[in-house]
Amino acid sequence: MTKAYLTPVPVIVATTSIDDTTFEIQATPELQAYVLDFMCGDIYNKNLAAGWWDQADNPLVVPTKLMLIVSEIAEAMEGHRKSLKDDKLPDEDMLGVELADVLIRVFDLCGFLGIDVGTLLLKKAAFNANRADHKPENRAATNGKKY
Ligand SMILES: [Mg+2]
Numbered sequence: 001m002t003k004a005y006l007t008p009v010p011v012i013v014a015t016t017s018i019d020d021t022t023f024e025i026q027a028t029p030e031l032q033a034y035v036l037d038f039m040c041g042d043i044y045n046k047n048l049a050a051g052w053w054d055q056a057d058n059p060l061v062v063p064t065k066l067m068l069i070v071s072e073i074a075e076a077m078e079g080h081r082k083s084l085k086d087d088k089l090p091d092e093d094m095l096g097v098e099l100a101d102v103l104i105r106v107f108d109l110c111g112f113l114g115i116d117v118g119t120l121l122l123k124k125a126a127f128n129a130n131r132a133d134h135k136p137e138n139r140a141a142t143n144g145k146k147y
Pocket of ligand 1: 072
């Protein structure tokens with residue numbers, strides 16, 4: 001069930017569409033952050049064109065978008081709880097499709113707010129890597145975080 005992603009810097013092999021030149025790119029953390037930051041802008045722009053932000057002047061637009069993220073998480077939980085297939089992509093499990101919806105909503109909101117969430121993800125992961133309360137021995141201690 002759980003996949004381990006142990007390759008520290010995966011290599012992406014790409015081919016240009018112009019002259020079929022093959023090249024390799026190292027998917028460094030900085031490139032991964034850039035891709036996420038790019039996706040925020042790309043998804044936001046597409047959703048803007050689709051009318052998702054027609055009421056952007058409403059002072060409750062950000063809280064509303066946050067609750068829409070929560071609703072996608074609730075849909076993912078329901079899909080997992082009942083082992084459902086997705087109703088729009090029936091070959092896929094509802095859990096995965098709804099988690100994709102979560103990302104779409106998160107990237108969309110970050111794009112609207114100008115939040116570079118990929119860059120922040122790198123910073124937060126680095127911070128979390130050294131947190132005392134995240135170390136196994138401290139989690140196992142009295143009053144430690146069990147999950
Ligand atoms: Mg959904």
